[in-house]
Amino acid sequence: MSWSLTLPQALRLTECLFAWSLAIQTIEFLRMRTATGDQGLWAWPLQRRDIPLTRVRRLLDGLFMPQVHQLHLALRLLAAIALFLQGGSLALMAFLFLGNVLILIRWRGAFNGGSDFLTLVVLTGLLMAHALDRWFGAELAIQAGLWYICIQAVTSYFMSGAVKALQPEWRSGRAMTIFLNSAIYGPLPLRHPLRRPAWALLGSWTFIIWECVFPLALVDVTYAVAFCAVAMVFHFLVFWFFGLNRFMWAWMASFPAIIWCAGQPLGAGL
Amino acid sequence: MTEALLVLYFVVLFATLIFKSRVVQGPWLFLLRAFFPNWKFFHAVGYVPHLRARCARHDECGQLVWTDWMLIYPRRRRHWAHLFHNTDTNLGLAQQNLVDHFWSDLNDLPDGADARQLVTYTMMERLVALELEARHGTHSHRQFELRMVLDDVGGEKDAYTMLQSPVIVCPGA
Numbered sequence: 001m002s003w004s005l006t007l008p009q010a011l012r013l014t015e016c017l018f019a020w021s022l023a024i025q026t027i028e029f030l031r032m033r034t035a036t037g038d039q040g041l042w043a044w045p046l047q048r049r050d051i052p053l054t055r056v057r058r059l060l061d062g063l064f065m066p067q068v069h070q071l072h073l074a075l076r077l078l079a080a081i082a083l084f085l086q087g088g089s090l091a092l093m094a095f096l097f098l099g100n101v102l103i104l105i106r107w108r109g110a111f112n113g114g115s116d117f118l119t120l121v122v123l124t125g126l127l128m129a130h131a132l133d134r135w136f137g138a139e140l141a142i143q144a145g146l147w148y149i150c151i152q153a154v155t156s157y158f159m160s161g162a163v164k165a166l167q168p169e170w171r172s173g174r175a176m177t178i179f180l181n182s183a184i185y186g187p188l189p190l191r192h193p194l195r196r197p198a199w200a201l202l203g204s205w206t207f208i209i210w211e212c213v214f215p216l217a218l219v220d221v222t223y224a225v226a227f228c229a230v231a232m233v234f235h236f237l238v239f240w241f242f243g244l245n246r247f248m249w250a251w252m253a254s255f256p257a258i259i260w261c262a263g264q265p266l267g268a269g270l
Numbered sequence: 271m272t273e274a275l276l277v278l279y280f281v282v283l284f285a286t287l288i289f290k291s292r293v294v295q296g297p298w299l300f301l302l303r304a305f306f307p308n309w310k311f312f313h314a315v316g317y318v319p320h321l322r323a324r325c326a327r328h329d330e331c332g333q334l335v336w337t338d339w340m341l342i343y344p345r346r347r348r349h350w351a352h353l354f355h356n357t358d359t360n361l362g363l364a365q366q367n368l369v370d371h372f373w374s375d376l377n378d379l380p381d382g383a384d385a386r387q388l389v390t391y392t393m394m395e396r397l398v399a400l401e402l403e404a405r406h407g408t409h410s411h412r413q414f415e416l417r418m419v420l421d422d423v424g425g426e427k428d429a430y431t432m433l434q435s436p437v438i439v440c441p442g443a
Binding site: 032035110186 | 276279280283284287288297298300301302303304305307308309310311312313314315318344345346347348352353354355356357359360361362363364365366367368371389392393396397400421422423425
C-alpha cells in the first residue's frame with residue numbers, strides 16, 4: 001500500500017483540513033461575543049492603546065466595532081466552507097490571510113499561541129500556492145507552498161523537543177508533572193501514574209526524542225505517515241491534559257504537506 | 271547539496287538555542303509575533319505569575335470586611351466533545367496568557383514608571399472586576415496582586431508578591 005500523495009491531492013487535502021481547523025476556530029470566536037464586547041475583558045476600547053500609530057488605530061476602531069467584527073467572523077466561516085467544498089483561489093486566500101492578521105491583532109498578537117502560529121503558516125503556504133502561479137507556474141507555486149508548510153511544521157516539532165532537551169527539569173521528568181499539575185483541568189489525581197518519577201521520566205524522554213528526530217520524517221513517505229500518526233496521538237494528549245483542541249487541528253492541516261514532501265527526490269535522497 | 275543544507279538548517283536551529291542573541295522588541299513585533307514563531311512550548315520551569323484578588327463590603331458598623339485573597343486562575347471540566355468546540359476553555363487559557371503578558375510588561379517597565387499606564391494593567395483591573403463580581407456579587411472595594419509562584423512536583427515551593435494594586439473603590443460604592 002502506497003501512502004504517497006500527488007501534488008493536487010496534497011494541496012486539496014491541506015485545503016480541506018485547514019478549512020476544518022479554521023471553521024472550528026471561527027465558530028469559537030463567534031461565541032466569544034461577550035468577552036470581546038465593550039464590557040468584556042477583551043474590549044477594544046481597552047486594547048486600542050496597544051496600537052502605536054493613530055491612523056492605523058482609527059482604521060482598526062472601525063474594523064473592530066463589535067458588529068463589524070462579528071460580520072467579519074461570519075464571512076470567514078463562509079470562506080472556510082467555500083475552501084472545503086471548492087478549493088482555494090487567490091481572492092479567497094488573500095481574504096483569509098488579511099482577516100487572520102486582523103484577528104491576531106484583535107487578540108493582542110495571538111489568541112491561542114502555537115495554534116495561531118501554525119494556522120498562519122498553513123495559510124501563508126496556501127496563499128503562496130495560489131499567488132505565485134502567475135510568475136512561476138501552478139506546479140512550482142504549489143510545491144513552494146507545501147515545502148514552506150512542511151519545513152515550518154517539522155521545525156516546530158524539532159524546536160519544541162530540542163528546547164526541552166536543554167532543560168534539566170525536562171530531562172529529569174519533573175517538568176512534565178509540574179506542567180500537568182498547573183493545567184486548566186486541574187492537578188493530576190494523587191494516584192496518577194505521571195506523578196511517579198519513573199513514569200514521568202519515561203514520558204518526558206519519549207516526547208523529547210520523538211520531537212527531536214521528527215526531521216527523519218522527510219526520509220521516506222512511510223516514515224512521514226508514522227511520524228504524523230504519532231503526532232496525532234501526541235496532540236490528542238495535549239488536548240486531553242491542557243485543553244488545547246486547536247493545536248490538534250492546526251497541526252493536522254500540515255500533515256499532507258509533510259507526507260508529500262517526504263515523497264519527493266529530496267526526501268528520498270536524505 | 272540540498273540535503274546537506276537541510277541538515278545544516280537543523281544544526282543552526284539547535285545552535286540558536288544554545289547561543290543567546292539580543293531580543294528585538296517593539297509594539298508591532300509584539301502584535302505580529304505570529305509571523306516569527308519560536309515554537310517553544312512548556313519549555314522552562316520557573317516562577318509563574320498568578321493573579322490574586324480580594325474584595326470588601328461595609329458591615330453594619332460601617333467597617334470594611336475583606337474576603338481572603340483568592341486565586342484568579344482558570345479551571346475547567348474536561349469533556350471529549352471539547353476537541354471540536356472549546357470556547358470556554360480557550361478563553362480561560364487566553365486569560366492566563368494575559369496574566370503572563372502583564373508580568374512580562376512589568377518586567378520591561380523602566381524604573382520609576384507607573385504600571386497603571388500599561389494596557390495589561392487596565393485589562394487586569396477589568397478581569398478582577400468581572401471575576402469578583404461573578405464570585406461575590408456587588409462589593410465596594412477591591413484589590414489585586416501579582417504573585418510569582420515556583421512550583422515543584424509536590425506543590426508550591428516558593429512565592430513572592432511582585433505587585434500589589436492600590437485599593438480600588440468601586441464606582442457607586
